[in-house]
Amino acid sequence: MKAIPYGTRDFLPRDAELKIEIESKLARLFPSWGYDPIVTPTIEFTETLKDVDDSRIMKFCYNNRDVALRYEMTTPIARLVATRLKDSPMPLKLFYLANVFRYEQTQAGRQCEFYQAGAELMGQGSVAADAEILALAIKSLESVGLEDFSICLGQVEFARGLMEQNRIESKIQRAIERSIERHDLVALESIVDSLHLEKSAAGALKEIPLLHGKNLDRAYEIAGNDKSRRALDDLSEIRKLLESYGAADRIVFDLGIIRDFGYYTGMVFEAYTPELGMSIAGGGRYDRLLFDFGMACPATGFALGIDRVMLALKNSDRQKDLLISFASGKISEAIELATRLRSEGKNVELSLTAQTRDAAERSRSKKNFRELIYLE
Amino acid sequence: MNREYLTIAFPKGKLFKLSRDLFEKIGFTAEGLEEKSRKLVISNEEKKIRFIIVKTSDVPTYVEYGAADLGVIGKDVLLESAKNVYELLDLGFGKCRLMMAVPNSQRREKFSDYANTRVATKFPHIAEKFFNSRGMQMEYIKLNGSIELAPIVGLSESIVDIVETGTTLRENDLVEIETILHATARLIANRVSFQLKFDRIKPMTDALRKILEEEKA
Numbered sequence: 001m002k003a004i005p006y007g008t009r010d011f012l013p014r015d016a017e018l019k020i021e022i023e024s025k026l027a028r029l030f031p032s033w034g035y036d037p038i039v040t041p042t043i044e045f046t047e048t049l050k051d052v053d054d055s056r057i058m059k060f061c062y063n064n065r066d067v068a069l070r071y072e073m074t075t076p077i078a079r080l081v082a083t084r085l086k087d088s089p090m091p092l093k094l095f096y097l098a099n100v101f102r103y104e105q106t107q108a109g110r111q112c113e114f115y116q117a118g119a120e121l122m123g124q125g126s127v128a129a130d131a132e133i134l135a136l137a138i139k140s141l142e143s144v145g146l147e148d149f150s151i152c153l154g155q156v157e158f159a160r161g162l163m164e165q166n167r168i169e170s171k172i173q174r175a176i177e178r179s180i181e182r183h184d185l186v187a188l189e190s191i192v193d194s195l196h197l198e199k200s201a202a203g204a205l206k207e208i209p210l211l212h213g214k215n216l217d218r219a220y221e222i223a224g225n226d227k228s229r230r231a232l233d234d235l236s237e238i239r240k241l242l243e244s245y246g247a248a249d250r251i252v253f254d255l256g257i258i259r260d261f262g263y264y265t266g267m268v269f270e271a272y273t274p275e276l277g278m279s280i281a282g283g284g285r286y287d288r289l290l291f292d293f294g295m296a297c298p299a300t301g302f303a304l305g306i307d308r309v310m311l312a313l314k315n316s317d318r319q320k321d322l323l324i325s326f327a328s329g330k331i332s333e334a335i336e337l338a339t340r341l342r343s344e345g346k347n348v349e350l351s352l353t354a355q356t357r358d359a360a361e362r363s364r365s366k367k368n369f370r371e372l373i374y375l376e
Numbered sequence: 377m378n379r380e381y382l383t384i385a386f387p388k389g390k391l392f393k394l395s396r397d398l399f400e401k402i403g404f405t406a407e408g409l410e411e412k413s414r415k416l417v418i419s420n421e422e423k424k425i426r427f428i429i430v431k432t433s434d435v436p437t438y439v440e441y442g443a444a445d446l447g448v449i450g451k452d453v454l455l456e457s458a459k460n461v462y463e464l465l466d467l468g469f470g471k472c473r474l475m476m477a478v479p480n481s482q483r484r485e486k487f488s489d490y491a492n493t494r495v496a497t498k499f500p501h502i503a504e505k506f507f508n509s510r511g512m513q514m515e516y517i518k519l520n521g522s523i524e525l526a527p528i529v530g531l532s533e534s535i536v537d538i539v540e541t542g543t544t545l546r547e548n549d550l551v552e553i554e555t556i557l558h559a560t561a562r563l564i565a566n567r568v569s570f571q572l573k574f575d576r577i578k579p580m581t582d583a584l585r586k587i588l589e590e591e592k593a
Contacts, residue, residue, distance in 0.1 A: 107440075108441070150571065152571050182460075182463070183463065183464070183565075183567070183570065184463040185462075185463060185464050186464075186465065186466045186562060187463070210578060212571070213574070254571065270571075272567075272571050272572055274377040274379050274572055275377070276377075276442070276568065277440065277441045277442025277443075277566050277567070277568050278567060278568065279567070
């Protein structure tokens with residue numbers, strides 16, 4: 001059989017159908033929020049895609065120039081906006097559906113060619129823009145059928161503020177950022193200990209990856225400088241706006257999330273579902289990227305991994321929503337309840353004979369239902 | 377990922393008992409948690425904890441995929457696996473070091489004199505990184521055990537291997553040339569589990585840290 005190159009895949013009809021279904025849902029959603037589609041070339045000059053890990057980029061020679069397959073979509077869009085769209089009225093709201101390429105050790109959910117959908121909001125530095133991007137990311141995941149997911153929201157300036165407060169030199173800052181990003185708490189501890197800081201300052205730095213929760217109280221306690229406090233104020237305002245979108249319940253603050261792209265300058269986030277061992281979407285604010293292309297312009301955006309969403313949807317199918325079981329004499333009630341819940345869109349299986357509560361619980365766990373309702 | 381249970385992967389071998397005893401001190405244990413257990417998944421139903429016991433080098437894989445939320449693994453194996461997992465705590469036990477050794481009779485004058493020779497090792501990735509950082513290209517021969525045998529029978533000029541006491545080296549007339557890294561056991565976590573089960577993982581890590589600090593004091 002003829003092989004295909006490492007890290008690529010064929011989509012057979014069932015998978016292709018699911019992929020197209022997801023993409024068409026998103027292609028309808030984004031315009032309804034005022035976002036216009038955009039398509040860029042698959043290849044870019046290598047010098048355009050700076051700031052990326054050189055070992056993971058697929059390069060070749062084309063017309064005697066160094067070109068590379070696009071590594072992600074934010075940089076090509078920033079290039080386009082800073083050149084051909086620079087005189088358009090701001091803010092610019094753009095979305096894309098595209099394949100991108102990275103050389104990686106492959107595994108389920110990590111291929112060398114993979115598909116992304118995303119939105120970029122350019123020309124707006126306000127928290128309202130960040131809140132819109134977050135709300136749109138949440139809506140995107142919901143619209144493709146994911147129910148069980150959380151958004152972990154951080155702010156890169158919080159950690160930067162703490163490092164500047166302690167006058168840590170930039171090379172060590174990079175090392176600290178890397179250990180926070182990877183949540184390598186052992187490395188973080190040893191780097192911080194080697195700096196011989198005051199005990200409270202060292203403790204604060206070590207605590208960054210553990211600042212996780214529904215509120216920012218602890219983070220405010222250790223934020224001993226204006227930059228870090230402003231970062232937290234920023235997050236509080238974003239969350240407040242998300243309440244109006246009805247999306248605040250999805251948000252968990254996590255100041256250890258700083259993402260692995262050097263270009264982020266403000267809020268950053270990642271979306272997680274228990275159906276998959278890696279993030280399914282992520283994004284953040286990147287106010288300096290367009291400046292590097294010659295145009296001072298704040299921007300914020302996100303991308304979701306279509307292959308990962310497909311995996312998560314397939315995994316969640318395996319766990320069914322709900323089992324309804326009943327004590328003897330309660331079958332009619334059980335049927336009525338099952339009918340009602342199904343009409344609300346839940347997957348419901350109804351046990352067909354009366355059972356004890358223990359027996360019902362056993363079949364719930366054996367058949368891997370998320371929830372049991374027992375009528376007695 | 378199972379939302380209800382916290383799944384912890386312990387490695388077989390010498391780290392197993394140390395891991396089990398440490399976790400027992402914070403009440404994370406289960407009936408029948410033995411290395412030779414015939415059950416593959418050992419659960420504590422009351423505390424909603426599951427233990428799995430797997431081959432050492434597989435621990436990072438289970439954790440990276442989220443099949444286990446947490447795992448205990450030596451830093452040497454973790455580095456070699458290059459898996460994308462969170463590293464939460466240095467557990468202090470399982471101390472060893474990874475080093476390069478050669479037969480006593482074949483010592484060379486300068487370190488760079490070993491360039492372009494063959495290295496037998498269980499850790500080709502770490503070894504390659506180490507030699508690259510010294511600007512040396514080597515030929516790596518991946519073996520799965522009895523590494524010290526390779527230079528004796530002429531399979532390689534040197535070895536990169538783990539030593540704890542140095543007895544094996546002496547018995548085979550090998551001398552250590554360079555230490556590559558010092559390793560201890562680490563507590564690792566899946567990225568998503570860390571976020572979605574933070575409320576269980578954080579207190580557990582704190583409790584372990586406290587025990588380790590008390591033991592150190």
